[in-house]
Amino acid sequence: VLNTEAREARELIVSSLESGIRVEDIYLQVFEPVQHEIGRLWQTNQISVAHEHYATSVTQSIMSELYPYIYSASERRNLKLVAACVNNELHEIGIRMVSDFFEMNGWESIYLGANTPPEDFSGIVSDLKPDLVALSATMTFNVSHVRHIIELLNELEDRPPVMVGGYPFNVDIKLWKKVGADLHAADASGAVKVAEEFLDI
Template identity: 80%
Template sequence: MGINVPRESLVSAIYDDLKGKGLVSPEDRELCIQDINYHLDYLEEAIRNSSPELFEDYVLWADILLRNLGLPEECLRGSLKSMEKVMLEILDDETASLASSYISGSLRKLEMEHKPPSYIRDQPLRDLAEKYLELVLNTEAKKARALIISSLNSGVSVEDIYLHVFEPVQHEIGRLWQTNQISVAHEHYATSVTQMIMSELYPYIYPASERKNLRLVAACVNNELHEIGIRMVSDFFEINGWDSVYLGASTPPEDFRKIVDELKPDLVAVSATMTFNVGHVKSLIKLLGEVDDSPPVMVGGYPFNVDTELWRKVGADLHAASASSAVRVAEEFLKTE
């Protein structure tokens, strides 16, 4: 089920309601309309997948972001209330009632404590993670690289670097951006440094284990640019003896289908980080189902961890909540086929 009203007219009506309440000024019109569209993107995706959790999670994230930008709490709450009011007025009864229940649920969630904690806390390699974070935030790529290579040469495994350094540091960088402590430029730089270092680690990956005569094809779904997670997954399979074919970010679906048809992998891994890309995952899985002897599809990424049943809703065969669990989940599944 979707919202079967032209987006432009829906956004215009919501903006007019906000303006009538005195919650926006004419000079803020463009930014306000942009935010309304974001809210609707997430709400529609949540409704399509019968997942109020997806919208509630987005609203909590947006609240933290907006408040740390110095906007009043009523900014987001007012937008949500206007969305609900307009939808109840102009949508069909069933869709309006459903949208209203999702929005009301998110407003209740906003009353709960939802301050994001640091992702670097008591954990293995905490000191290493803290030092690495400091270096990438100080734009010291060479020192960050040297730190990781030195750790590997001293006996730290690639798996532990991925799990206890790269993964928590990337999450922490996202939190620092969300709370307005670093800029988008800092976030992009830190991510690019981690990607650069990862590309240099293959000498530590390939000799890691005996080969298993199993092949994985892995990629981000089209429109998805957050690729570090699925790249880690691909590398974990390689470390564990698989032949991993990593296609990268935003892979066109037809090209994805063709290479799966050509390579006949034992497993396909698809990732989406942004909730509004879940629909692309569902469409891709359907497309891959047209391949002769189509392989099982494993999905992963943030929205699939928010709603732990979402993988079933998009038609996937299995789901891994993390890079560290992906190989185990896949091999257990293949043994039962």
């Protein structure tokens, strides 16, 4: 991807799916490790922000082509997730992967994207009444926004459980409790298991 070979990357993923490899395995063995490596290269100043944005854009473009496979991966289970990045957070691919994993496991995933205004997020949660809410913050300075959104959700009459994730929560394993969340998932692959164990379903 960093060699600007987007077409080749797409063809590799599509051919893998056509050969019988599961969408889940593409996410776990390709998208997730690639994003971790891109993040590491950026943090160590080995690539620029432009390179990081390009790699993320290519990955998201390929992910968008996989939704026919994702939507047909499992029977619907009458479970609903609302997921988003908090306000000011632009790194959305992680929470998008989480949302897709829930979709692959039979949930209806309502993914709101990056930089979601707190009041709007609380409002849609109030309207949709999901079984679970997922919030993501990659940058440490956005943790305060996670706390603020949870405080708004606490004002709802029937607040759903709140799961949080992102780099700061993986570094400080108790941070999710400090912001008032109900559960934490370290990655997309574990999020569904953690949530369903918490909900006892």
